[in-house]
Amino acid sequence: MLKRISGVLLAALLAQAGTLQAQGPRPAASLEPLPLGSTVPGWMQYDSRPDRAGSDTLPCPDCNPPKRFWAAFGELMLMQVIPHTINYNLRGAVWAEVTARSIRNNLSYPWQWDDNQFLNNQFSHPYHGAMYFSSARTNGYDFWQSFAWPFVGSAMWEIAGEAWAPAPNDFLNTSFGGVVLGESFYRLSTLTVDNTATGSERTWREIGGFLLNPLNGFNRLVRGQTHGVSANPPDWRPSKVVGVLDAGYRSISTSYNALDPESAVDQWDVAFSLAYGDPVKDIAGKPFSYFALAAELAGPPADSAHRLNRLSVRGSLGAWRLGSSGHHQFALSMGYDYYSNPAVEYGGQSVQAGVVSVFGAPGSDLKIQTAVLLNGIIIGATQSDYYTTLEGRDYDYGPGVGATLSGRLLYKRRVDASVGYNGIKTYTIDGTESSHFQDVVRFDARYWLNDRFGVGLGAAWYDRQSHYTDAPDVKETSSFFRAFISTAIPGVPQ
């Protein structure tokens, strides 16, 4: 099922990217600052065209949509009622027996961190938050006006949607993660749909848009927007968009040698990266005018809960030019991270601030991008060596700080190499009394054989040093090696 949905989504995005490619001449590629924390080459992007020929004369009812408070509020409530009804009426779950007394209890007793599994707390809750965000975002509200909705929705669910004690981790993951995933999926959904398309293309685009953001699809359906021709709002079309799909082999080892025959685990690996928007011109614009998304599936193990190895999204919040050269910008961004592979388990909500820079004149063969970012971890879930529960939680919760240093080199638009360092320190406030320092050094290189395909190698070395107050400290090491073929969607820029 997941594969089928992924296939439709990918097809829809590919179709959109193909349209962007076909819609007009592209400007010469220029090297641009690194996407914040992204693996997507920022330079590998295309200009999009907002609409097909003749669309300038079309009406644009979606350009200034009215704010529909009651529709948004109703959908927010629907996002509470649906899961509650399923659990109460179909599953007969005791925790879904919400009464006046359970609400009173939730308001009067202390909140409690919960012990649910990693996937549930670090993916399902943020995704639920994305629905809360979307209830406002798809009803005429902009990013900042929609920002509070996952916070309100999460608070309502924690207090009156279930009888469990409200959990701070659920609230933080649902609200902050909901904003990041909500805005990203909203933009991907509006990128996929096309008001100027007709026939089967229109149908598939609407299906793709629905799957990427069910509330957007639902609202378009009930408002009759899934048919009829009108203009696409400019906001629906980023200035540039590009995806890179890697497929190949991955080896993970618990030593610094990723190919160590004693400890290495062989896996298939599929990674997809998407850069939405222009990382130079757009980061100073509306929030998430630029965002980078990275997802990775790998196996075995066949356990579907662990097949999603990574989902990371980082979106721009604003930027300010530093100096007169235009090479440097001070940028703010907001991120969501989910890592779950045989060596690393980490998830969190974060904000970043720092300097992104670009070196190399337009047209020159060698161009370099750099990023120096400080990372504020609002809430991080880090693998614990001692905290394990029957419910399945094996990680510590806490806030933290970190830094990201990265550089990317592009030579003659064929050789693309990047190196990066990420380090974060988290301080446990629920779990084992501890602090964790994690850092990773990574290197990736691609050689583009033509405009569409390339080959690449990647390696990463990861350390986790966990200091426990009442137990022996633990140092975990692991390394990764990847060999892959890549395809650029819609293609490597000329």
Next chain:
Amino acid sequence: MTSRNTNRSARGRQLGVLVVLATLLAASACSTPSETLGPDNHVKVTNLEGHFQLTADNIQNVTTTMTFKWQNPGIYAAIQHLSFAPHGTTLLIITDAVGTEVYNGKLLYEEDDRTLDGAPGEWTVTFSLNKSVAQIDVILDAAWPPD
């Protein structure tokens, strides 16, 4: 002007809804002294050789400790956690026939667990509640390691 007033009025109504909701949500109950278990809690104990079950419901802000002697002919006990304890703290502590603690954990919702191996005979089963809101349903069965 009319349009602006209408917008303002609509915004006022929306704000009103949010304020009412917030007030409802923020109407926190006062903290009250904790209770003990009573007839309303329908405490039921099944205590047989090799099988033990305790159920109780409607537990609201209860602090108490209940201790039972249970004949366990097995090497360990299989535990079925069917409780729901959203607030306060709950503990299940089990000691074997020679007084060694073989289990110490909170009451859980729909989980299976087991004690450590222990000496067969008269085991002690203790339920400890502290300002708990809960429904309790715990089943213990004698168990032996596979040959």
